[in-house]
Amino acid sequence: MEKRKALLVTAIALLGMASCTKDKVAISNTESVLNLPGTPFDYESLNLPAHFTANVPGQPLPTSIIGTDNTLSDNPITNDGATLGRVLFYDKKLSANGTISCASCHKQDKGFSDDAQLSVGFNGGLTGRHSMTLINSRFYQRGRFFWDERAGSLEEQVLMPFQDPVEMGMTLDQVVLKVQEQSYYSDLFQNAFGSTKITSDKIAKALAQFVRSIVSYSSKYDEGRALAAAPGANFPNFTAEENTGKNIFFQTIPNGGGACFGCHTTEAFISANPGPQNNGLDANSTTDLGAGAVFSNPIFNGRFKTSSLRNIELTAPYMHDGRFASLEQVVEHYNSGIQGHPTLSPALKDANGNPVRLNLTNPQKAALVAFLKTLTDQSLSSEVKWSDPFRE
Secondary structure (H helix, E strand, O other): OHHHHHHHHHHHHHHHHHHHHHHHHHHHHHHHHEOOOOOOOOOOOOOOOHHHOOOOOOOOOOOOOOOOEOOOOOOOOOHHHHHHHHHHHHOHHHOOOOOOOHHHHOEHHHOOEOOOOOOEOOOOOEOOOOOOOOOOOOEOOOOOEOOOOOEOOHHHHOOHHHHOOOOOOOOHHHHHHHHHHOOOHHHHHHHHHOOOOOOHHHHHHHHHHHHHOOOOOOOHHHHHHOOOOOOOOOOOOOOHHHHHHHHHHHOOHHHOOOOHHHOOEOOOOEOOOOOOEOOOOOOOOOOOOEOHHHHOOHHHOOEEOOOOOOOHHHOOOEOOOOOEOOHHHHHHHHHHHOOOOOOOOHHHEOOOOOEOOOOOOHHHHHHHHHHHHOOOOHHHHHOHHHOOOEOO
């Protein structure tokens, strides 16, 4: 009897050792693939400066981002959820031939955009439009995504590139299967959702959490704004040229400004307009109807979503088709090149209904470019929590 008990104890101990060894192997395999901290990075806390959350009295347009957050009630950002999203965002295994990830077209050092006019898909094909920056995606009250706003939410948007025949070439079932095949995802899903079960809904939620965590509020502009009573006041940390450019950006056209703040509103420099706008790139829409192809109404032809100007210095080329290579070209478009499209935004028409001509001088145009560069937030380019977690 005693001998039988001893054998049983030994067998149990061996099983425990085997299980422990298996767990250690799994942990070792995960650590050999991913460089993640023992305690997740903080994605939940959004320590916005005061100027982000209080409207300036007397301003006709909102300066506060209050009311623009499109975070869904059933998908708040959590540290573990965004950590999972970070891994999914950078995982090239989730494309048809293992060569493309979300980060391939949304590069951290390029303002989470792409320096190519059109991005390259898994099989060498080119995307139909330029890669839009992901910075401040969280702040857009309408909550729709892509240049043509075809996605009704960020959770819907993040799954579409996987299924695009040019971009990543997968089906959702294939994406789920591929995630299930990677040993490092089991613990990540458990931590994020309290279960190791992997679904496309959880993948969408985790990716959306990671993207919404990418918020810019640490630029030279923010340093100056904290020292001033209002955006229009001269900032003590700005050069004379930068302050001149800022004045042009915020002032109305009759007062010698460019009224840029009308479409790039709030301290997040996002669109507060109800939907996509036409900024006069073309006189007529022929090859790309923009939102008009989504909403099947001529009033939307040639209209596109307005992206945040945060880190605009890093996101060249510009516009939905990447037609402008530099900020100087962008400024010149608004100065002298706006076309009289049938759906041109009213803000870009003069009293007679013609396209606005700002007629800025060369020094004024250079000043406006200088101001736009003060919106560069290098912390987004260098923060490890938004970087590639995969080891070489």
